[in-house]
Amino acid sequence: MEEALELREYLPQSFANASERVYLDFLWSAFQTNYTAERYEFASLAFHLLYMSFVSFSVWQIRLACPDQFAMAMVGFRSEEEGRLKDCDSPFKFYDRLKESQIFRFLKLIGCTNQQVGEFAKFVKSRNKIAHPTGTVFFNDKAAIDAEITKMMKEVRNIEAHMQPVIHELYRRFLTDRADDELWQFSTPGDELAANLVHANYMSATDLVFCQTFDVDSLDAEPGIHAMRSLHDALVSLCPPELDEAA
Template structure:
């Protein structure tokens, strides 16, 4: 169970949409309730949906950071799929346009190999077997589901490690676009960070840990350094390192 809960470190800290927040809360509740009741088959389904949500948030971040490369990666899709995928207003909408297994191909944009992509996607096939009436229970005991969770968490950590350059790009862009504090959407730095960094980019505690290590001094020669530094300090104040360590 403890390793499963670690997935929360890699999921968004909060959501702008109350519906999205309720959905993630529902999945966590479904996983924990079924796990504790030893209904491991259903617990595995809920955990898989949490895993796929994590993948969706990562793909969303890749699309934001690398729009041109993302568009090129869609070569081979139908033209209507290409347009609609770029226009998705939420990570949860990706699956309206794509099969689950297709979405993993975009992880190649962060340097993942075909072999790694195959490892990430293998859980979809396993889940599909469970989701159909086969007359077989795949997860009969706690060691079986714990082994599956450990396998999935290994891939989550692998994806997150590859995401660091993406998170740095999104954070640098967030700061650069707010060099003039008169143009901020919110007067309070913390509100600006929450709305336009966390919520817009579906940032997790693990993502924020990357952001905290960003070398803010590297932007000193650029315009608006004081405004950028103010936002960086607001981020650290809102999400200090000890909170991330506790979550992990």
């Protein structure tokens, strides 16, 4: 269970609407309740949905940071499918437009190979087996589900490692868009970070650690560097949980 709970560090701290948080909380409750009750088959289904939620949030951030490349990655989709993908207003809406396995193709935009994409997507096949009546219980002991969780968390960490350039790009844009502190939406750096970095970009605790490693000196030649440094200093000084929930 402990390794599974690590996934919280990779999921957003703030959501676009309350229903998204309620949904994630429901999945965590379903996972933990069934795991504790040794109903491992149902616990695995809940954890898989948490895993796929993580993937959808990552793809959403890729779309935000790399809109042109994202559009190019849709080559091969029918025009109406492209339009529906562009119009998605929530990471969860991707699954209304795509087969689950298709969403992983967008991870190639962050340098993942076809082999890696296959590793990420293989859990969909195993989930489909247990989501249909087969007469077989695939996860009937703690060792079996723990082994599956270990495999899934390995892929979560792999995806997140590839996401660092995307997170840095989102953070760079956040800083440069706020070079004039007179135009900030909020008067304090912490509130500005919470609302327009964390909340607006579905940032996780791990994403914020990436942001803290951003080389702010690279913006020295930009106008408004003092305002940008004040935001960065605030981010570095705050623990990620303190930036929770702007909405």
